[in-house]
Amino acid sequence: MIEDKRWEKVYSFEDSPFIMEILTQLRDKNTGSIAFRKGLVKLGRYMAYEITKTMETETVKVETPLEETEGIIVKDRRNVVIVTVLRAAIPLMEGLIKVFEHARVGIVSAVRGKAPKFEIEMDYVKIPQIKPEDTVIVADPMIATGSTLTKVLEEVKKYGEPKRTIVVGVLAAPEGITKIKSKFPDVEIFVAKIDRELDDKGYILPGLGDAGDRAFGEPLKLTTLPQVHYIE
Template sequence: MVVNLSKHYSVLCDWINEIRDMEVQIDRMRFRRNLERIGEVAAYEISKNLSFNQVDTQTPLGISSSKSLQEQPILGTILRAGLPLHQGLLNYFDKADNAFISAYRKHHPDGSFEISLEYITCPDLENRVVILSDPMLATGASLVKTIQALREEGNPKEIHIVCVIACTVGIEYVHRNEPNVKIWCGAIDDELTAKGYIVPGLGDAGDLAYGIKQQS
């Protein structure tokens, strides 16, 4: 399943436009906040698909019968670019357990790269709902490698991926390797360069949020 959150207009479309806009991108705080707000929208939409219980709540004047989340999800993110998006999800799932993964492109002199995964910290994932955030779903290689590594910590009953910009090539790659994951995108672009960058995309989300890094 793939959900394009900007298929129909909402204010999220304006936030997507801002994070793509080179003139607006220079404001790092605004860039991070827009990623965070997109994460909040994704959290709200995902929550509609999660299991709930019927609950009775005592008010000063009586009993209110309503619904409540059955179980808190585990929110996982890929460092460092995923942190603002993760915070947006955490703002809504504020009692969630959390996981953090270091996965990045290790570049070679010939221009090729491989995905290096060096660090994972997470709770037991067995039979839990996992929501994994990464702003850019380009080739899909880092997300697939991350999911495979997370499965060594337990077998989740559901996996949701939240990204800001996804490429159709990456979506297809993820679903070939992990056919049951649900992908929630702020927007979907069709083109991927030979070096694995999304076009028109928005550039390097980590650099725009936190400053330019030394290339590894």
């Protein structure tokens, strides 16, 4: 885990060969939807392992079959709320919840509009009540302009003040991180890698394309309704 000195509380996993190998597969344009989804699940799981290193632990006594010894429990792991940004974050959430199995899960449907305004349309919000001891993890694979996540974080704040708020993503652009940190300086950001920049359409470069389309298939755009033929 590497802390990026350009911002406070922003971390990448470029020092992890395994995470970088998964990212390499996700970047490859020839990786199909099934392998892409599995890669997002893997990333969620292994990034969650890394995040537990930053959580509060407690020393406990445990009886082995032979004698008493000391062990630990990760206290914060039992008080997690995962907020999933549809649709691309579903596989990422699946990986996170394998580690944070006690987590309560919220869902936010947010769609970013076209350049240059990048207006955010939020159609559905379902977030559990947040308690002071909670760690809130907002999962969104691509932190591009930061517009979607700032809107989601504003919504999350309505449900309570947690102990920590963490954004987990696959890739981030510097522009998106800067926007989030300017509005939410205490939010922690964990991504596999911070990429170079955004293009004029708001896509991360070199990036991996549209994570939602690559995971679940590009939506079919119909100009006319398909003909349905019934068998009598």
